[in-house]
Structures are given as structure tokens and as C-alpha cells.
Amino acid sequence: GIPAEQPVPFSHKHHVEGLGMDCRFCHTSVEKSSFAGIPSTATCMKCHNVIWKESPALEPVRESWRTGKPLNWQRVHDLPDHVYFNHSIHIAKGVSCTECHGQVNEMPLMYKKNTLHMEWCLQCHRHPETRLSPKEEAVNPHWEKPDNIKEMQKDLMTKYNVRTVQNCSACHR
Numbered sequence: 001g002i003p004a005e006q007p008v009p010f011s012h013k014h015h016v017e018g019l020g021m022d023c024r025f026c027h028t029s030v031e032k033s034s035f036a037g038i039p040s041t042a043t044c045m046k047c048h049n050v051i052w053k054e055s056p057a058l059e060p061v062r063e064s065w066r067t068g069k070p071l072n073w074q075r076v077h078d079l080p081d082h083v084y085f086n087h088s089i090h091i092a093k094g095v096s097c098t099e100c101h102g103q104v105n106e107m108p109l110m111y112k113k114n115t116l117h118m119e120w121c122l123q124c125h126r127h128p129e130t131r132l133s134p135k136e137e138a139v140n141p142h143w144e145k146p147d148n149i150k151e152m153q154k155d156l157m158t159k160y161n162v163r164t165v166q167n168c169s170a171c172h173r
Helices: 012-018 041-048 056-067 087-092 097-101 118-126 149-159
Strands: none
Touching: 041 056
């Protein structure tokens, strides 16, 4: 994948691997909203009003903070308007962030790992058991599948009431 041009060269690798930040620190709504959300300038400034506060690379963040004008982030995973996707449902059912977004924690600059085209999504919707993890691990990019993963995923299908969803109206509303 090719990284999108962004107003700031944000490195998930630095923030997650280097600093040990949890994805939910910035993506606060991923577990409770349909939209995971691009973090606001205020989120960046929670740290960057103290650290790297003179960095030239972060001048767009400081300018956004001063003016109140949001940064113009380019959505990397931008679904068409006719597609409905709910992050919170997927997380609640044990589908980890990495299943769709890849190992973001290893990306110096964000890029699209998977196409997110309909046929790609349907692979999971037809066989969701192959993509499940325990809910508490869904936002953990370091979770490693255990040896008994197939048995675990079969149990999670029942525990989380996961169904195969292939009705067009589930995603096209």
C-alpha cells in the first residue's frame, strides 16, 4: 500500500510500538460508535502541548489548535457513501482492528492494507468464525492466535451470537 499524503507525517508505529499507546487513546469512539473517528487536534494536543512542542513537523497541529480549523486528514479507509459500516458492532463481535486495517502498529505511515471492497468483506461475512478473537483482544495488535484457535473461534461464534450476514441491506442502506 501507498501512504496517503497527510498534513502531518503521523506514525502509528512510533505511537503504538514506540510509546505503547492504546489505539483507543486517539480513536475514542471505536467501541461505542459506528464511526472510529479521526482524532481531533485536541487529542493530539493532550501530549503535544508538552512534548515535541517545537517540532517543525507538528506546526500544522499547533496552527490548527491556534485557529480552531481542523486538520485536513485524508481518509485512508474511505468507504463509498452507499456502504454502511459500524465499527462498534465488529469490535463487540470480536473482529479485531487488524483484520481490516492490518498491523497498523507496524506502519510508519498509514496505508490501506486490504481493499475493503464488497467481495473482500463478504469473505468474512460468509465465514466470520475465521476472523474472531476474544473481545478484550480486538483492539490489541499484539494478540497472537493460540494453537486451539479454530475451537476458540467456534465457541466465540456462539458466545457473541455471531451470524453469517449476507443480506444486502446489512451494508447497503
